[in-house]
Amino acid sequence: MKRPFFLLLAFFSLTALSHAHAQGKFMTKTGRVSFFSASPIEDIEAQNQQVAAVLDFAGGQLAFSVPIKAFVFKRTLMQEHFNENYMESDKFPKATFSGRFVSFDAAALATAGPHNVQVEGDLTLHGVTHRVQVPASVELKSGQVLAAATFPVATADYNIEIPLLVRNNIAKIVTVRVALTCAPVSGGAVGAATPAH
Amino acid sequence: MRRHFYANYCFPGLLLAGLLALATPARAQTDLLRDLEKQTTDSTQQETVAATFKGTHIINAQSVETPGRGTLAFLIQHRFGTLNSGAYEFFGLDNAELRLSFEYGLSDRLAVGVGRSSQEKTFDGFLKYRALRQSTGAHAMPVSVTLFASSAITTLKFNQLANVETRSTASRLDYAYQVLIARKFNSNLSVQLMPTLIHRNYVALAGMQNDVYAIGAGLRQKLTKRVAFTADYFYTLPGYVADNFHNALGLGVDIETGGHVFQLHVTNSRGMIEKFFVPQTEGNFFKGDIYFGFTVARNFTIKSQL
Numbered sequence: 001m002k003r004p005f006f007l008l009l010a011f012f013s014l015t016a017l018s019h020a021h022a023q024g025k026f027m028t029k030t031g032r033v034s035f036f037s038a039s040p041i042e043d044i045e046a047q048n049q050q051v052a053a054v055l056d057f058a059g060g061q062l063a064f065s066v067p068i069k070a071f072v073f074k075r076t077l078m079q080e081h082f083n084e085n086y087m088e089s090d091k092f093p094k095a096t097f098s099g100r101f102v103s104f105d106a107a108a109l110a111t112a113g114p115h116n117v118q119v120e121g122d123l124t125l126h127g128v129t130h131r132v133q134v135p136a137s138v139e140l141k142s143g144q145v146l147a148a149a150t151f152p153v154a155t156a157d158y159n160i161e162i163p164l165l166v167r168n169n170i171a172k173i174v175t176v177r178v179a180l181t182c183a184p185v186s187g188g189a190v191g192a193a194t195p196a197h
Numbered sequence: 198m199r200r201h202f203y204a205n206y207c208f209p210g211l212l213l214a215g216l217l218a219l220a221t222p223a224r225a226q227t228d229l230l231r232d233l234e235k236q237t238t239d240s241t242q243q244e245t246v247a248a249t250f251k252g253t254h255i256i257n258a259q260s261v262e263t264p265g266r267g268t269l270a271f272l273i274q275h276r277f278g279t280l281n282s283g284a285y286e287f288f289g290l291d292n293a294e295l296r297l298s299f300e301y302g303l304s305d306r307l308a309v310g311v312g313r314s315s316q317e318k319t320f321d322g323f324l325k326y327r328a329l330r331q332s333t334g335a336h337a338m339p340v341s342v343t344l345f346a347s348s349a350i351t352t353l354k355f356n357q358l359a360n361v362e363t364r365s366t367a368s369r370l371d372y373a374y375q376v377l378i379a380r381k382f383n384s385n386l387s388v389q390l391m392p393t394l395i396h397r398n399y400v401a402l403a404g405m406q407n408d409v410y411a412i413g414a415g416l417r418q419k420l421t422k423r424v425a426f427t428a429d430y431f432y433t434l435p436g437y438v439a440d441n442f443h444n445a446l447g448l449g450v451d452i453e454t455g456g457h458v459f460q461l462h463v464t465n466s467r468g469m470i471e472k473f474f475v476p477q478t479e480g481n482f483f484k485g486d487i488y489f490g491f492t493v494a495r496n497f498t499i500k501s502q503l
Contacts, residue, residue, distance in 0.1 A: 029237060047503060052237040054229055063230035065237055069244060074501040076265030076302070084248045085422050085453070090384045098230040163423060165454045 026145040026182035027054040033066055033178050035153070037171040044078065044170065046071040053180050055138070055145055057106035062119065064097040064178075086160050087126055096124045102133070114139040119149065125158040136178075147180040243334035249341055249381040250389070251425060252494050253300055253308075253325075255415040256447030256462045257474045258391060258429045261343040261379040263300070263308035263325050267500025270300040272312075274469045274492045281485030289489060296469040300325075301499070310347075314469055321470050323347030323373075331381060345375040349472050368399035373471035379415075389415035393431065395475050402439065409476040410434040423453040427460070431475050438476050445478040460492040 031051035037044040050070040055062045068089040073079040083089040099121015108115055114137040123132045136149035152173045155162060162170050250260035253270060264270045278292025286292065298312030298321075306327040313320050329342040349371045355364055372395070379389035391413035400407055415429035427449040433442075449462030465480030466473065467488055480486030 027233075045503065052233055054233050056229055059229070061229045063233045065230070065233050069247075072502050074503050075496065075498045076268050076502060077496045079502070080248050081453075084384075088384075094234075096230055096234075098228075161422075163454070 024058060025054060025056045025185040027185050028052065028180050028182045031064075031178070031180040031182075033064075033176065035071075035174045035176045037174040039169055039171045041169045044073070044174075046073045046079070046082065048072070051178075051180070053147075053182065054185070055147060055180075055182055057101075057109060060101045060104065060106070062097075062099060062101065062121070064095075066095040066097075068093055068095060086155075086162070092125075092127045095126075096122075098122050098124075104138075109138065109140045109145075112140075114146070114148075123153075125153070126160050128158040130157055143184065145180070145182040147178070147182065149178040151176055243332045243336065246331040246333065246341070246381050249331065249379050249387045250415075250417050250427075251451045251453060251458045252460060252492065254460070254492055255389065255417070255427050255429045256449045256460065256464060256492075257431070257445055257466055257469065258389070258413055258415050258447075259323075259325065259343075259345050259375065259377060260415065261327065261341045261377045261389060263306070263327055263343070264302040264496065266302050266305045267498060267502065268302045269497045269499050271495045271497065272296075272298045272300065272492060273494075274298070274490070276464075276467055276469065276488045276490035278488065279480060279485065280463075280487045280489065294467055294469070294488075312470065314473070316468050316473060317351040317353045319349050319351045319353075319470065319473075321347055321349035321472075331379070340378050340380045343377040343379075345373070345377055347373045347471060349373070349470055364399060370398045371472035372396040373475070375413075375471070385419040387417040389413075389429075391415065391431075393471065393475055395472055397472065397476070404437050405439060406436045409436065409438060411475045413475075417451070425451040425453075427451055427462070431478075433476060441479065442476065443478045443481055445474040446482045457493060457495055460494075462490055462492075463487045464490065 029052045030049055031053045032047065032049050033051045034045065034047040048066060048071045050067050052065045053063065068087050069083055071079065071082065073082065099119055102118040102120050104115075104117040117136050117138055118133060119136045120133040121131070122129050132151070134149050134151035136147060139146045153176050154173050155170075156172065250262050253260055253262050253264060254272070254274075274296040276294040278286055278289030280288050282289050282292070294315050296312050296314040298310055300308055300310035302308045308325040310323045310325070311321070324346050326344045327341065328344050329338055329340065331341040332338045351369045374394045376392050377389060378391070379387060381387040393411040393413055395409040395411070397407050397409070411431050411433045413429060413431040415427070417425050417427050419425040429447045431445045433444055443465060445464065445466040447462050447464035447466070449460055452459045452461070465482035465486050465488070466478040467480070468474045468477060480488065
């Protein structure tokens with residue numbers, strides 16, 4: 001049952017290849033998001049490698065889904081506090097971003113090297129949504145899209161309460177880093193490629 | 198297993214989506230995020246429930262928690278004298294019992310610990326293994342189960358003058374075995390049950406049992422994000438322990454700051470390890486034989502998780 005679908009898919013992908021890469025949908029389920037908070041007392045760092053993201057160059061849109069519990073800290077206790085007290089991840093298990101590329105010509109992707117792009121959209125964190133605009137870079141490399149962004153997040157904006165006792169240990173603004181390697185989505189590629197034919 | 202599922206289910210779906218897109222090239226702007234969530238929300242995904250209790254101890258009792266891989270916890274457990282000892286004894290504060298211990302997480306499931314109590318100059322060593330972890334998802338595990346085994350040796354010098362019989366090394370040893378069964382009902386309430394066996398190689402009085410069976414219960418109820426009420430209680434099963442011993446009851450408050458947890462409590466038990474508080478609690482809680490105490494745990498990260 002599986003084989004014919006793969007073959008069919010491979011066929012579609014091949015016929016769609018040239019256009020699909022510049023215009024189609026790309027996604028990952030193993031994207032990386034890390035954040036870093038520097039303070040005089042302690043640097044706090046956490047990494048997440050289970051980020052799902054989809055970049056739709058045809059539609060000029062993108063979306064992220066970040067499972068909060070998948071953030072790994074150096075210290076187990078920090079991780080526990082992060083989930084239990086700061087992010088309340090039982091209540092708010094995911095952070096999401098849903099937005100669009102601002103004035104980015106998808107055709108530019110065909111040329112080599114990273115391209116700078118502005119991304120605008122709604123960032124939802126700890127149940128609070130804010131519209132943000134962040135600079136990012138995208139690059140098409142051997143059929144995959146590499147995307148990266150670094151931007152600040154102010155904890156107070158998202159009702160993340162830091163108790164008085166540790167106020168000096170945790171920076172008010174944490175730096176968030178995003179790094180993705182997205183593979184083309186076959187279904188999207190078929191759809192995106194078709195109008196060109 | 199997941200791959201199989203994905204291949205059979207999602208690919209035709211994607212194809213169908215593709216075909217639909219063929220039919221309507223100028224498809225309205227889809228909600229990308231919703232699509233993404235649909236694809237990533239896997240109903241079979243299991244997630245373990247974390248932080249059933251805040252520390253590795255509830256009050257007297259061990260909790261199902263272990264320090265976690267690569268974490269060394271240094272615990273200072275402290276008990277003052279009884280509150281009813283009067284103003285002369287400063288309501289117990291003149292008196293102090295102490296237990297210092299190290300607990301280390303060899304893995305996220307297995308922890309080893311050593312401790313030293315000032316009571317009877319006792320050393321103890323223990324193993325804690327998280328056999329089952331409560332989880333959510335398709336094959337959800339309703340409870341966490343941690344197995345606990347410890348042995349303790351008193352190093353008190355026996356007083357030759359007091360006509361105490363000479364005791365061998367073996368007679369200085371006691372053992373404790375527990376199955377800790379806990380469930381976090383919601384983010385605020387956790388409950389633990391603790392079937393317990395204490396084996397004492399030596400008992401002071403003829404007729405006293407070497408094996409003492411008990412059942413313990415513990416509880417955490419969060420009051421605010423960082424403050425929780427805790428309680429634990431051990432009921433000794435009928436058998437001859439001794440008439441002047443009571444069941445151990447502890448009531449406490451956990452206060453969480455950045456790096457540590459302060460546990461403040463009152464209990465009728467002076468001892469801080471199983472062989473003391475299960476069969477040998479001398480205080481009668483309701484007559485004011487209450488020891489004020491605290492536990493401070495400081496965690497050191499030996500091996501980073503990153």
